[in-house]
Amino acid sequence: MKIKHLTFLASTMLLISCSGTISTAKKEYQITKTAALKSAWNFNPNEWRLQNDTLTGNGGPMHWGVIESKKKLPKNYEIDFKVNIVKESLFEVMLHIDQENYIRTYLYTIDQNIVIGRGAYNKNSDEYSKRGGPTLFKKPMQLENNKWYAVKIRVSNNQLYFTVNNQTFLECSIEKSNLNQQGKLGFITNGHAKISQLTIKTIP
Template sequence: MKYIIMFLFLLVLISCSSTISTSKKEYQISEKSKLEKDWKYDPKEWTLENQSLNGTGSPEHWAGITSKKDLPENYEITFEINLTSGNLFEVMLNFEGQNYIRTYLYNIDQNIFIGRGIYDKNSDEYGKRGGPTILKKPFDFSSNVWHKVKIQVQNKQLQFIVDENTSLVCSLEKQNLSQKGKIGFLTNGKVQMKNLKIKTL
């Protein structure tokens, strides 16, 4: 009986946690009910099918989804993405208010980027989404190809790695980037995402 009570207490602590991930467990989206409970999104733009998170946006309206809980201070995010149309897929890091860190892949410029972002979910006006670039590196970002993404923030250092061999690194403090907040995803086309894992480091 004592172990059952302890287990239930731990479950309550995890569910009441202010972060989307704990050191004891990786966060994953595996069920529609979990998506609905943990994320803010328009169900016309984001769906979960066969454990694949699918987003549908357009150049005029970027489809956005954001977590309801904050990322931990130090974290690792891994997933695979396939952009089937459009040219932009973006991970919003430490999203707070309207500001966030941009980590994104852009197939017109064929680069990966780290930048400073702004996102107003109620406006599609130019200047109310995206933002200036801080770092970029050439990358063959092909459509209809699965790419592996890994993002780490540890000791205020951000590392953004794509397909295990293209990476960008920057200091949150030196670049005056947001150091806390939620995670989100943006696309101006159609994207599939699978094997999303978020864990505390």
């Protein structure tokens, strides 16, 4: 019984340790508790909150709501979640955030596309020129407000795969596209968005 207790305690310490990446001893990371969210992510509590296992973000056209992990993504990983763009037009996954630069993977209801692009974000400025960035790859997809979409992002050997609803698919070489090869994870909304069933998993 004592051995089981020590094993559980050791596993728990590994899960909350200050390792270099957001992968864990179980090779999988999920947000289920507010305490874990506060310890592992940088965010404004007026913009992002966790309730009933659903992460809710609020931003606006002039001030995007951003949440950013404190740890780096693993070299090879898979991110799965469901998203609902309740209000406005943009929901964006920020990949490989390094200082102000990152890879943009996003759903855009105005253009009716899913997109991979080169992104920049300055935390201290809401100037339009200091956020967003050029589109590199896009594919048409019918997108609606207040509807849930299943998103899967996979990075393996510097190849990025971005899929929505197992139907619409984009792929690119991170190295050939001159994109950040490592960094942190984040999410952006310019309105009101909900994320559920978020899982970040290390893959071989």
